[in-house]
Amino acid sequence: MDNVRVRIAPSPTGYLHVGTAHTALFNWLFAKHNKGKFILRIEDTDIARSSKEYEENIIEGLKWLGLYWDEGPYYQTQRLDLYKKYAEELLKKELAYYCYCTPEELEERRKEALAQKKPPRYDRKCLYLSDEERAKYEREGRKPAIRLLIPEGKTIFNDIIRGEIEFNNQDIGDFVIMKSDGVPTYNFAVVIDDYTMGITHVIRGEDHISNTPKQLFIYNAFGWTPPEFAHLPLLLGPDRSKLSKRHGVTSVTEYKRMGYLPQALVNYLALLGWTPEENKEIYTIEELIELFDLRKVTKNPGIFDITKLEWINTQHIRRLSIKELADLTLPFLKEAEWFREENFNLEYYYKVLGLLQERLKTLSQIREYADYFFFDNLEYDKDTVKKVCKHPDTYFYLEKIKDEWNKLDEFTATNLETSLKTLAEQNQIPTKNLVHPIRVALTNKTIGPGLYEIAEVLGKEKTLKRLENFISFLKQI
RNA sequence: GGCCCUAUCGUCUAGUGGACUAGGACGUUGGGUUCUCAACCCAAAAACCGGGGUUCGAAUCCCCGUAGGGCCA
Structure with a gap:
C-alpha cells in the first residue's frame, strides 16, 4: 500500500487510557507495516476540560510504549481559522446554513416532537428564514451556528473490519458543524483535519461508527474522496461495559509505574482483537509490525484481563538480559526504604537478579524480593x-x-x-x-x-x- | 426511545459449508519434580446464546428472537 497516513487523535481531557493506547497501537502497527506515516493530533477544542498536564501524560505514555509519531503534534485550537474558512465555503455553496435557534428553543421543539412520537431531529426552521427574520435575529444580537444540509437517501460505507454499514440519511438531522462561538463541532473538525492532513485510513474505536455517516456528508459536501474506515473493537471491563476507571487501572503511565514492560503491554494490547496466523503468544514489536493485518482484526469487543497481561509481562521480563533487567529494575529498587546507594554494587546486583529474574511478575516486585540481599540485620520473628x-x-x-x-x-x-x-x-x-x-x-x-x-x-x-x-x-x- | 455494532470454554481466540470427538493460550483444578515459593513437565474440567430455515451436510450462510455493547439526545 502506498503512502499510508494514519493518525491518533486524543483529547487531553484525561491521562493516556489503555483504550486510546490500543487504538494508537493498531494505527501505528498499520503504518509501520505499510511503511506509512503515523500522525499525532491533539483534539483540544474542549478548552474547559483540556489541560497541559493530561497532554504531557499522553505524550509520555505514547513515547514509553514506543509509539513514536512521524508528524505532529498538531493542535486543533491552532487551526480554528481553517475550520472557519471551510465552513464558509459550505455556506457559499449553500450546502450549509446559519441557524439562530437557541438551545432552549431547540429543547422545547425536541420535546414537542417526542410527544408527537416523531424523531427529535432539527426541523430546518432556519433553513427557510426570510431576510427580515434573519435581520431581526441579528439585531437581537444572536450569534448563529452553522448547520450542514443533509440530503435524502442512504449512506453506505465499507468498513475494512466490518464490511458494509448502512444508514438512512433521514435518521440524521441537519447537525451543527460550527457552534455559535466559532468553535467547530467534533465531526467537522475531524473531517477538515483528516482531509488536510492527507489521512488515508481512519482507524478508530467502534464507538465512532455512528459518527461516520455524518463525516461522510461533510466529505461529500466538499466533493472530497473520503479515507478508508476501520472500526476497532472496544476494550471492556469485566462487567462488559466500556473500560473505565472504575474497572481498575486504565492509565498507561500507571502500568509503567507498577512495573510493566512497554513491550509486554504492547504485546498484550496487540493480541486484544487481533491474532496473527502463528500459534504463539509472545511477540517482539518487530514481529508484530511484520505480521500485522487490519483485515484479521476481530469484530467483537474484548475484556481487558490483567491476569494475562501479568503473564505476558513475566515472559518479557525473562527475555531481558541481566544488564537490561538491572537498568529497568534499579529505579524501583531505589524506591525501597532499605536501599542505600553506598551499599550498592552492580556486579553483586547482577548475581541477585540471576536468581530473581524468572520469579518477577512485575519490575516493582524487586523491592519485596531482593531486600535481604541488601541489609544484614534481619529481625527474625x-x-x-x-x-x-x-x-x-x-x-x-x-x-x-x-x-x-x-x-x-x-x-x-x-x-x-x-x-x-x-x-x-x-x-x-x-x-x-x-x-x-x-x-x-x-x-x-x-x-x-x-x-x-x-x-x-x-x-x-x-x-x-x-x-x-x-x-x-x-x-x- | 431511535439508529448502529456484536455473539465459540471464566478470559483472549482458532475456525471462511464436510478434515470438529470444536484446536491453542491465560486462568482454574489434580499430579510429578524440588529445600519452600515460583518456574518447569504431565493431566483434567471448561464453549459454538435460543429458535426457525437453506443444504445430503451448518459453529460457519439467511431470517426471527434474546442478550450485551456503542452512539445520538
Whole structure:
C-alpha cells in the first residue's frame, strides 16, 4: 500500500487510557507495516476540560510504549481559522446554513416532537428564514451556528473490519458543524483535519461508527474522496461495559509505574482483537509490525484481563538480559526504604537478579524480593522461627553446618549442597529439617529462590554471620 | 426511545459449508519434580446464546428472537 497516513487523535481531557493506547497501537502497527506515516493530533477544542498536564501524560505514555509519531503534534485550537474558512465555503455553496435557534428553543421543539412520537431531529426552521427574520435575529444580537444540509437517501460505507454499514440519511438531522462561538463541532473538525492532513485510513474505536455517516456528508459536501474506515473493537471491563476507571487501572503511565514492560503491554494490547496466523503468544514489536493485518482484526469487543497481561509481562521480563533487567529494575529498587546507594554494587546486583529474574511478575516486585540481599540485620520473628525449627536438635545441626560451611574454600552452591546433604545423611535427618531453618536464617523469609544459590550470592562472610545471629536468636527463645 | 455494532470454554481466540470427538493460550483444578515459593513437565474440567430455515451436510450462510455493547439526545 502506498503512502499510508494514519493518525491518533486524543483529547487531553484525561491521562493516556489503555483504550486510546490500543487504538494508537493498531494505527501505528498499520503504518509501520505499510511503511506509512503515523500522525499525532491533539483534539483540544474542549478548552474547559483540556489541560497541559493530561497532554504531557499522553505524550509520555505514547513515547514509553514506543509509539513514536512521524508528524505532529498538531493542535486543533491552532487551526480554528481553517475550520472557519471551510465552513464558509459550505455556506457559499449553500450546502450549509446559519441557524439562530437557541438551545432552549431547540429543547422545547425536541420535546414537542417526542410527544408527537416523531424523531427529535432539527426541523430546518432556519433553513427557510426570510431576510427580515434573519435581520431581526441579528439585531437581537444572536450569534448563529452553522448547520450542514443533509440530503435524502442512504449512506453506505465499507468498513475494512466490518464490511458494509448502512444508514438512512433521514435518521440524521441537519447537525451543527460550527457552534455559535466559532468553535467547530467534533465531526467537522475531524473531517477538515483528516482531509488536510492527507489521512488515508481512519482507524478508530467502534464507538465512532455512528459518527461516520455524518463525516461522510461533510466529505461529500466538499466533493472530497473520503479515507478508508476501520472500526476497532472496544476494550471492556469485566462487567462488559466500556473500560473505565472504575474497572481498575486504565492509565498507561500507571502500568509503567507498577512495573510493566512497554513491550509486554504492547504485546498484550496487540493480541486484544487481533491474532496473527502463528500459534504463539509472545511477540517482539518487530514481529508484530511484520505480521500485522487490519483485515484479521476481530469484530467483537474484548475484556481487558490483567491476569494475562501479568503473564505476558513475566515472559518479557525473562527475555531481558541481566544488564537490561538491572537498568529497568534499579529505579524501583531505589524506591525501597532499605536501599542505600553506598551499599550498592552492580556486579553483586547482577548475581541477585540471576536468581530473581524468572520469579518477577512485575519490575516493582524487586523491592519485596531482593531486600535481604541488601541489609544484614534481619529481625527474625519468633513464631516463624519456631515453626521452621520444630525439630529439637535444629540448634545443634545449625552449629555443625556452620562449621562445615566455614571449612569450604570454594563457597559455591554445589559445594554448599554437597556438604549439607552429607551432614544430613550422616545424621539420618531429612535435608529439609536443615534447609528451612537456614532459609529463614539467611533471608528471614520462608519462600524464595534455591537456598544454596542464595548463600553463594550472599557469600561466605554474610552467610556465616547470619547463621550465627540466627543461632543466638534461637537460643533466646 | 431511535439508529448502529456484536455473539465459540471464566478470559483472549482458532475456525471462511464436510478434515470438529470444536484446536491453542491465560486462568482454574489434580499430579510429578524440588529445600519452600515460583518456574518447569504431565493431566483434567471448561464453549459454538435460543429458535426457525437453506443444504445430503451448518459453529460457519439467511431470517426471527434474546442478550450485551456503542452512539445520538
